[in-house]
Amino acid sequence: MTTRLRELEVKDLLSLTRFFGFSSETFSLAISLLDRFLSVMKIQPKHLSCVGLCCFYIAVKSSEEEKNVPLANDLIRISQNRFTVSDMMRMEKIIMEKLYWKVKAPTALRFLRLFHSHIQEQLDTESKKILTLERLEAQLKACHCSFVFSKIKPSLLAMALLCFEAQEQHDPENTDNISEALKSMQQQLNIKDGDLVCVRELVGKCLAEYATTKCSRPNSQRLRWTISGRTARQLKHSYYKIAHLPTIPESAC
Known part of the structure; x- marks a missing residue:
């Protein structure tokens, strides 16, 4: 392996x-x-x-x-x-x-949604627009594809994603409120500054690589089907049948 x-x-x-x-x-x-x-x-x-x-x-x-x-x-x-x-x-x-029949262990996604919901409750309307859950979940999927995050605690990864996204925004007035909320949550979770900074840097590196054209993005992959020659001939025959159907006039609507 x-x-x-x-x-x-x-x-x-x-x-x-x-x-x-x-x-x-x-x-x-x-x-x-x-x-x-x-x-x-x-x-x-x-x-x-x-x-x-x-x-x-x-x-x-x-x-x-x-x-x-x-x-x-x-x-x-x-x-x-x-x-x-x-x-x-x-x-x-x-x-x-x-796994001792334990299926539903806490996942990074579960922590991410929980933390995001908690922070949103403390922010004003404008600040809430900065941290979008859909974007954060997409970033988490990219991180899941990297082996390095498989050894990191799910709660720490979720926290690092939130911190990275807040850091990347260019709106000091609103991000200050988010930073304060994140700092308060970090203290409640007893997460060390060094651990958070380290994982946040790993997140940044992962997402930077994911954004390059050289990266094989999982979301853009397509399943490739292998079919027999007989099936291929049948599909080709069907295609020509459909291709020669008469055009439906607009007046028919």
Whole structure:
């Protein structure tokens, strides 16, 4: 197992999250399960895709409505993996046993929303517009794709994201109010200045790299489908049929 393989697996899970339209909670929980399992178990690279998809499936069943949960077989097919449903079920049992059947551990997303809500209550209308939760959640997804944050406490990562975003704004009058609220929260959480500064710098570096054109952004990845020659011919035949349909006149409306 390498850092690079873990990061690629997380990006694949983010692509699946977007493909199915699942929530941020599902993705954050899946990454939490994956990192918790990797911290207690050494696995071979060939098993990582099965472990990752199982963590994702556990998170989906825990966070999404039952009607939106896909079949395991469909999930394997869409993610283009070669293991079977039986393999997945066995791996899921191993993961749950190693995590002592504790699925919903506190995630960075949960802390981020909690901290954001608490700070918003202390700010005026103008200051509230600076820290947007949607932007913060998008930044957290980028951080999840970097291995370095897998070893950092979720609460510390959430706090560092808020501090970084407040620091990046260019409105001294309003950001001063936010800084005071963040400082008060930091003291309540007993977070050391050195730890916060260190993680905030890591967040800044991660987001700077993510913003470059060289970075492979998980949100821009597309699932690539492999189809047989027969299917390709059928699709091509269907295309020509549709292409020659007569134009519908506007007067028909």
